[in-house]
Structure formats: structure tokens, C-alpha cells
Amino acid sequence: MEIIKEKKFYSFFGKDSDHNIAVAVLENGVWLIVRDDGTAKGADGRRYVNVSREEETEPMPPDDPILIEDADPNPIPDTVLVTVGWTVDADKPIVL
Numbered sequence: 001m002e003i004i005k006e007k008k009f010y011s012f013f014g015k016d017s018d019h020n021i022a023v024a025v026l027e028n029g030v031w032l033i034v035r036d037d038g039t040a041k042g043a044d045g046r047r048y049v050n051v052s053r054e055e056e057t058e059p060m061p062p063d064d065p066i067l068i069e070d071a072d073p074n075p076i077p078d079t080v081l082v083t084v085g086w087t088v089d090a091d092k093p094i095v096l
Contacts, residue, residue: 001094003051003085004028026086038093046088052081053096 008025022034032040038050056079084096 001089003087005085048086049090050093051084051087054079055082
């Protein structure tokens with residue numbers, strides 16, 4: 001599977017969440033219109049899917065004043081997905 005790295009990523013937000021758009025530029029020069037589901041349409045007419053890997057996040061210290069004063073109902077997850085690149089060799093997004 002060939003993974004093409006992403007050079008730039010631009011995200012534009014509308015007044016509501018139904019009007020967001022994202023554009024990625026790959027190192028081979030192809031521009032992608034990125035969808036929320038991890039797929040994209042390339043300027044070359046091909047369908048691309050996102051390739052990412054899970055990375056652990058650093059836990060916040062338990063005595064952090066922000067955690068004590070304002071408990072977040074959505075705590076920081078233990079892992080996050082980090083984009084590795086894009087490929088045309090798969091049907092759905094890939095997590096390595």
C-alpha cells in the first residue's frame with residue numbers, strides 16, 4: 001500500500017457544523033477535498049482514504065488547578081489519531 005504524506009491541511013468552518021470544508025495538499029501535489037468520514041476526492045479524480053495511527057496523550061497532573069476548578073464532562077482521551085497520510089489502495093480509513 002502506498003501512503004502519500006500530507007504537506008498542508010486547511011479547514012474552514014461555516015456558521016454551523018453543516019457547512020465545514022477541509023482541503024489537504026499531498027506531497028505529490030494532489031489537492032484533496034476531505035470529508036468527515038475520512039475519505040477524500042482528489043483533484044486527479046481518484047478517491048483517497050486517510051491513514052492514521054494511534055498515539056497516547058500525556059495525562060494532565062491530578063493537581064492541575066484547571067482540572068480541580070472546572071471538571072470537563074469530556075475528558076482528554078488516552079489516545080488520539082494522528083494522520084500518517086492518504087492512500088488510494090483501500091476502501092475505508094485505516095488505523096495502523
